[in-house]
Amino acid sequence: MVDGIALENVGLRLGVKDFHFDCALSAGSVTAVTGPSGSGKSTFLNLIAGFETADSGRVLVAGGDVTQKHPSERPVSLIFQDNNLFSHLDLLTNVGLGISPSLKLTAENRKAISNALERVGLGGFEKRMPGTLSGGERQRAAFARALVRKKPILLMDEPFAALDPGLRLSMASLLLDLHRETGNTVVIVTHDPEEVGRLADHAIFIDHGRILAQASAKEFLARRDIPQLAEFLSG
Amino acid sequence: MLTKIERRRGIALGLTSLVGIALFVGIAAFALLSWDAGQAQNRLLTAYNWRILQFTLWQATLSTLLSITFALPVALALGRRPAFPGRIWIVRLMALPMGLPVLIGALGLIGIWGRQGVVNSLLLNLGVEQPVSIYGLSGILIAHVFFNMPLAARLLLAALERLPAEYWLLSSSLGMKPFSVFRFVEWPAARRVIPGIAGLIFMLCATSFTLVLVLGGGPAATTLEVAIYQSLRFDFDPSRAIALSLLQIGITAVILAAISRFPAPDDTDSSLGRTNRRFDGRNWKAKLWDVAAILLATVFLILPLTSILLAGAKADLWKLLMSSAFHRAAWTSFAIALSAGLLAVATSLAIISARRALADIRHPGRPAKILSSALAATASLVLLVPPVVLGTGWFLALRPFGDVARFAPVLVAIINMLMALPFVIRILAPAIETHRRRTSRLSASLGLSGLPQLLRIDLPVLAKPLLTALSFAMALSLGDLGAVALFGSGELTTLPWLVYSQLSSYRTNDADGLALLLGAICLGLTMLGTAGQRRAGHG
Numbered sequence: 001m002v003d004g005i006a007l008e009n010v011g012l013r014l015g016v017k018d019f020h021f022d023c024a025l026s027a028g029s030v031t032a033v034t035g036p037s038g039s040g041k042s043t044f045l046n047l048i049a050g051f052e053t054a055d056s057g058r059v060l061v062a063g064g065d066v067t068q069k070h071p072s073e074r075p076v077s078l079i080f081q082d083n084n085l086f087s088h089l090d091l092l093t094n095v096g097l098g099i100s101p102s103l104k105l106t107a108e109n110r111k112a113i114s115n116a117l118e119r120v121g122l123g124g125f126e127k128r129m130p131g132t133l134s135g136g137e138r139q140r141a142a143f144a145r146a147l148v149r150k151k152p153i154l155l156m157d158e159p160f161a162a163l164d165p166g167l168r169l170s171m172a173s174l175l176l177d178l179h180r181e182t183g184n185t186v187v188i189v190t191h192d193p194e195e196v197g198r199l200a201d202h203a204i205f206i207d208h209g210r211i212l213a214q215a216s217a218k219e220f221l222a223r224r225d226i227p228q229l230a231e232f233l234s235g
Numbered sequence: 236m237l238t239k240i241e242r243r244r245g246i247a248l249g250l251t252s253l254v255g256i257a258l259f260v261g262i263a264a265f266a267l268l269s270w271d272a273g274q275a276q277n278r279l280l281t282a283y284n285w286r287i288l289q290f291t292l293w294q295a296t297l298s299t300l301l302s303i304t305f306a307l308p309v310a311l312a313l314g315r316r317p318a319f320p321g322r323i324w325i326v327r328l329m330a331l332p333m334g335l336p337v338l339i340g341a342l343g344l345i346g347i348w349g350r351q352g353v354v355n356s357l358l359l360n361l362g363v364e365q366p367v368s369i370y371g372l373s374g375i376l377i378a379h380v381f382f383n384m385p386l387a388a389r390l391l392l393a394a395l396e397r398l399p400a401e402y403w404l405l406s407s408s409l410g411m412k413p414f415s416v417f418r419f420v421e422w423p424a425a426r427r428v429i430p431g432i433a434g435l436i437f438m439l440c441a442t443s444f445t446l447v448l449v450l451g452g453g454p455a456a457t458t459l460e461v462a463i464y465q466s467l468r469f470d471f472d473p474s475r476a477i478a479l480s481l482l483q484i485g486i487t488a489v490i491l492a493a494i495s496r497f498p499a500p501d502d503t504d505s506s507l508g509r510t511n512r513r514f515d516g517r518n519w520k521a522k523l524w525d526v527a528a529i530l531l532a533t534v535f536l537i538l539p540l541t542s543i544l545l546a547g548a549k550a551d552l553w554k555l556l557m558s559s560a561f562h563r564a565a566w567t568s569f570a571i572a573l574s575a576g577l578l579a580v581a582t583s584l585a586i587i588s589a590r591r592a593l594a595d596i597r598h599p600g601r602p603a604k605i606l607s608s609a610l611a612a613t614a615s616l617v618l619l620v621p622p623v624v625l626g627t628g629w630f631l632a633l634r635p636f637g638d639v640a641r642f643a644p645v646l647v648a649i650i651n652m653l654m655a656l657p658f659v660i661r662i663l664a665p666a667i668e669t670h671r672r673r674t675s676r677l678s679a680s681l682g683l684s685g686l687p688q689l690l691r692i693d694l695p696v697l698a699k700p701l702l703t704a705l706s707f708a709m710a711l712s713l714g715d716l717g718a719v720a721l722f723g724s725g726e727l728t729t730l731p732w733l734v735y736s737q738l739s740s741y742r743t744n745d746a747d748g749l750a751l752l753l754g755a756i757c758l759g760l761t762m763l764g765t766a767g768q769r770r771a772g773h774g
C-alpha cells in the first residue's frame with residue numbers, strides 16, 4: 001500500500017479509445033504528466049479524480065482504494081486550466097466552498113480563508129468577483145482553495161497554459177512553495193517541457209492511452225530513445 | 236469593404252422597407268386616432284375596459300409564474316440527467332408547441348382537459364365533484380402553460396448547458412449536495428435568464444389572442460386583444476375598439492421597454508447534443524424527483540398532441556381533403572402564407588443589408604446613425620402594434636373605399652409578414668453575419684460582386700437559412716388566426732378560420748380532422764426549417 005497514488009493495471013474504454021495505466025507515484029512528489037494532445041493525459045487525471053471509473057484494475061489514493069468512489073469522496077483538490085472559480089460568487093465564497101460545500105463557515109474558517117488568500121498574494125480580496133481578476137489572480141485563488149481544503153493530493157490540468165510566460169514562472173514558484181509547506185502529492189498535466197524541469201521530481205509520458213515512459217525528471221528530460229518523447233522534448 | 240454601389244443599394248433597400256413598414260403601421264394608427272378620437276379618449280378607462288385590462292395583466296402574470304415554476308424543475312432535471320432515456324426526444328418534444336398553430340393546440344387541450352376529456356373522467360372516478368374547466372381563467376392558464384412552459388424549460392436548460400463543464404466537475408469534487416449545487420451553481424445561472432424569459436412569456440400571454448378567443452371570451456375572461464376583436468366584429472363599436480387598442484399599445488410598450496433591459500434569452504448556443512457530464516444527484520431521492528419532473532412534463536405535453544392525432548384520425552379525412560371548402564381554404568392559406576413568407580424574407584434581407592452598408596461607413600454622420608438604429612428597432616417595434624390593432628386600423632381606413640373583404644387577403648398577408656419579421660431577422664442576421672465574416676475580404680480582393688457573388692458565394696451557403704426563415708414564416712402565417720379573425724368571412728377563409736368556424740358551429744368532428752391536417756402541415760414546415768438550420772449550423 002502506498003500513501004501516494006497508484007494505478008494498478010487500470011483499464012478503461014471510452015468509445016473507440018482504450019486506456020491502460022499501471023504506475024505508482026510516491027507520496028509528497030510532484031509528477032508531471034505529458035504527452036501529445038488526445039493521448040490520454042486528462043483521462044489519467046480523471047481516473048484519479050473520479051470523473052472516470054476504471055473498467056478493471058484498482059485506483060489507490062493516499063492509502064485507500066477509491067476505484068469505485070464518487071469524486072467527492074476522494075481526498076483530492078483540483079485545478080483546471082480555466083473556470084476554476086464560479087464567476088458569479090466572490091472569492092470568499094469560492095474558497096469557502098472548498099471547506100464546506102454548503103458554505104457553513106465558522107469564524108475560524110473565515111480566518112483560514114483570509115490567511116490562504118493572503119498566502120497566495122490576494123490578501124483583502126475576499127469580496128472581489130472573479131471577473132475583476134486577471135487570469136493569474138484567478139489561478140492564485142484556486143490555489144487558495146486547494147490550501148484550505150488540506151487534501152493530500154493536488155491534481156492540476158494544464159493550470160498555467162493560459163498564462164503569459166513570465167507569469168508562469170512566478171506561479172510555478174508559488175506552487176512549489178505551497179507544495180513544500182503542505183507536503184502534498186502533486187500531479188500536473190503539462191505540454192511544456194520547461195515546466196517539467198522547473199516543477200517536477202518525476203515525469204510520465206503518455207501516448208495512445210499508455211504510459212510510454214516514467215522516470216525522474218532529470219532522466220526523463222535527457223531521454224531520446226522514444227521517438228514520440230524525443231519529439232515532445234524538442235518542442 | 237463594400238463598393239459604393241453596393242453601399243447605396245443596401246441603404247436604399249433598407250430605407251424602402253423601413254418607409255413601407257412605417258406607412259403600413261402609420262396608416263393604421265392614423266385611422267385609429269382620427270376616427271372620433273375624442274370619444275375614444277373619454278372611453279379609455281371605462282369600468283369595462285378597466286376590467287379587461289386587469290384580467291389581461293392578471294392572467295399573463297399567473298401564466299408566466301406557472302410556466303416558469305413548472306419549467307424550472309424540468310430544466311434542472313434534464314440538465315442533471317444528460318443520459319436520461321429518450322432525452323433528446325423529450326427536448327425536441329418541448330420545441331413542438333412553438334411550431335404548432337395555437338388554435339390546434341387549443342383543440343388538443345380541450346380534448347384532454349375538456350368536460351369529456353381524460354383528466355376530468357379520471358377526477359370523476361376519483362370522486363372529485365368539481366371538474367377542471369378548460370374554459371375561463373383556468374383553461375387559459377393551462378393553455379398558456381402548455382405553450383410556454385416548454386419554451387421556458389428549453390431556455391433554462393440552454394442556460395444550464397452553457398455553464399463551463401468545470402463547474403460540474405468542481406462541485407462534485409468539492410462534495411456539494413444537490414441543494415448546494417442548486418444554490419451555488421444552478422440557481423445563479425437560472426436567475427440570470429429568468430427575467431428575460433419571464434418578460435418574453437408575459438409578452439406572449441398579454442397579447443395572446445387565439446387561446447383566449449377559444450377558451451375564454453366571456454365577460455369574465457377576456458383580454459384586450461379579444462375585446463378589441465369583439466367590439467369590432469360583434470358590437471361594431473369602433474370607438475371602444477380604439478380605446479382598447481390604445482390600452483393594448485400602451486401595455487405592450489411598457490412590457491417591451493421592460494424586456495429590453497434584460498439580457499435576451501437565447502438557445503442558439505444550446506448544444507442539445509453536447510452534454511455536460513454530471514456527477515451529482517446520484518441518490519434515489521434526486522433520481523425519483525427528476526424522473527417525476529421529466530415524466531410529468533412529457534405527459535402534460537404529449538397528451539394534447541395525442542388527442543389531436545386521435546380525434547383527427549376519427550374524422551373522415553379523405554372526404555375533408557376532397558371537399559371544396561378545404562381546397563379553397565388551403566389555397567387561400569397557402570397563397571397568403573407564401574406571400575407573407577417571401578415578403579418577410581425580402582424585407583429582412585433589405586434591413587440586414589442596409590444595416591451592414593451603414594456599418595461599413597467609416598465615419599457615419601448623424602442621419603446614418605439614426606437610420607441604423609431605426610432599422611434595428613423596426614423588428615421589435617412591429618411587436619408593439621398587435622395584429623388585431625393593425626387590422627382594426629386598416630379596417631377603419633379602408634371602409635370608405637367599399638367592402639373591406641376585397642382588400643383582406645393582402646392585409647392579412649402583410650400583417651402576417653410583420654408578425655414573422657422579428658423571427659426571420661433573428662434567423663437570418665447571424666447566418667449572414669457569419670457568412671460575411673468568412674467571405675467578404677476574399678470576395679472583395681477577388682473583385683467578386685453583384686450576380687456572380689450572389690450565385691457562387693452567397694446562395695450556396697445562405698440557401699439553408701433562407702429556407703429555414705421562409706418555412707418558419709410560412710408556418711406562422713398558415714397557423715395564424717389573429718390577423719384573419721377580423722376579416723374572415725365566406726369570401727376569405729383560411730385553414731385556421733375554417734377550423735374556427737366549424738368549431739363555433741359545433742362541427743367538432745370536421746374541426747378535429749382539419750386541425751390534424753393543418754397541424755401536420757405547420758409542423759412539417761417548421762421541421763423542414765429547423766432541419767436546414769441544424770445542417771447549416773454544422774456546415
